[in-house]
Amino acid sequence: MDKGTFHLNGRCVEFEPGQSILDAAADSGVEIPTLCYLKGATPTGACRICVVEVTGARSLIAACSTPVTDDMEVWTDTERVHRARKLNIELLLASGNHNCFSCESNGNCRLQDLAYSYGITDIPFTITPQPHPTEADNPFIIRDFSRCVLCGRCVQACNEVVVNRAISHGYRGGKSKIVAGTDQSYFDSDCVFCGQCVEVCPVGALVENKSRFKGRQWELEKVRTTCPYCGVGCQMWLHVDKKGKIVKVTAVEDGAPNKGRLCVKGRFAYDFIYSEDRLTAPLIKENGEFREASWDEALNLVAGKFSELKEKYGPDSIAGVSCARSINEDSYQMQKLFRSVIGTNNIDHCART
Ligand code: SF4
Ligand code: SF4
Ligand code: FES
The missing domain is CATH 3.10.20.740 (Ubiquitin-like (UB roll))
Structure with missing residues (x-):
């Protein structure tokens, strides 16, 4: 056309x-x-x-x-346009508790930016008391209804972007609220905790529980990376504090293949890297107990066992499943090891989300 x-x-x-x-x-x-x-x-x-x-x-x-x-x-x-926008911003500010200093979104808030650009210094309306208490009964997302401006972006994201259909608009007038299911907590509803609502919330109404009070937006460095969990390869931003610690993960808005979306693991399960239970050396089990070993000792043991099995039962008695977190090059080498060295096509990849 x-x-x-x-x-x-x-x-x-x-x-x-x-x-x-x-x-x-x-x-x-x-x-x-x-x-x-x-x-x-x-x-x-x-x-x-x-x-x-x-x-x-x-x-x-x-x-x-x-x-x-x-x-x-x-x-x-025009003057008329600016007057209307300014009035709408003032009404939104009066509709809740917008004391920016204690808000997690301070410095990363669309409403705050708008108020600043329209030169708003005070709110000429009575602040409406918020009838809905803050919800913080899950480890991932805090819902502070006193900062919600009922823009509906979270509902759009849940219904149209990730199509989970867990939240919608509820009640009327001053009691209006974004509800999960039949006004349940996220925890008790169909919410799958993908956090897409947090990603799109333009104010401080939805915040990530774990990253709260861990650093203001301007103090964090953003580092782009690929999600380590599965084979999809979602693009994400790591938000890193001054000590080099990851305190938050968000999606890269225009990056393929996820185009601004992440699942619960990609968005919230980043702190495994700081777990004290992570293995830092190979372990060999002897008499029912694990003991630490050097890489040479561990690899020689595995190679010896594989050779024994191959000799006794043939190469097809051995199978390999490579890790979905591996990079392409490692996966390539894994299949080379199985096909060319061991001599079997029993090789697969656990590419699950
Ligand atoms: S939501 Fe935005 S405007 Fe409201 S308190 Fe937080 S930073 Fe300030
Ligand atoms: S995106 Fe945030 S401000 Fe907008 S309706 Fe949802 S919770 Fe409220
Ligand atoms: S009505 Fe157009 S951006 Fe909200």
Whole structure:
């Protein structure tokens, strides 16, 4: 289909058929602020931060959920637009407990950024008391409803991105809440603790339990790596503190193959690397007890046992299963060892998620 044209802040620019005002403006270099918009999910138009003026329209229009049409006249930077956005930010700030100093998301919060960019110094409304207590009964995710701005991004991510369908919008008016199942705790619901809701929450309403108080965003170094768990190869960021310790893992938003998603193991099970139970030397079992051995002794023992078995029962009496955490080169060498040295095709890989 041919491109169309519309007017953006007085300039004539092109758009792709079906594009939203938000995306068409971004393609033309005009950034419209957002809060609830989640790339790749159906826009909900919940927060009204992205409002713009459209000539001829009676009210302001949400840019994220409105398609552009030919010859539409859009204004993103007018006094009326700024007044409306500022009011919406003030109302969101008044809807909960936004004392940033004690919030885990301080320095990494969309609402805080918006409040700063619109020069908000105080909240001209009465702060609404939060009726729902904080939930912290599981080891992974803390749900602080007093900081929730009901943007719905977590619901979109759960239902449309990872398709677990564990959470939805519940109640009405001042009691509105994001609920798991029939308003259960995450622990008692169908939640699988993939943490995608934490990944997309733009404020401090959903935070990772283990990384709480372990470092502000600006103090942590981000290191990109590949998840060590299975053969999918998800791309992740390790958030590393000043002492070189990993305190959090998040997904690389645009990285293939996971495109911003992680499973419970990839996101939360990173601290095995600090376990004191990790083996640091080979162990040989003798008379029912393990004893530490050198690598040479251990490898000679295994090679000797394999040779004995091969001689006695033939090469197909031996099988190998390589580790899903291994890199390609190690897996290649493993199959070479079995096929060329031992002489069997009994070789597989435990590539499970
Ligand atoms: S959610 Fe954002 S605005 Fe609210 S307290 Fe936390 S950092 Fe501040
Ligand atoms: S928990 Fe976070 S993502 Fe979910 S609705 Fe509240 S603020 Fe939005
Ligand atoms: S970003 Fe458009 S309504 Fe929230």
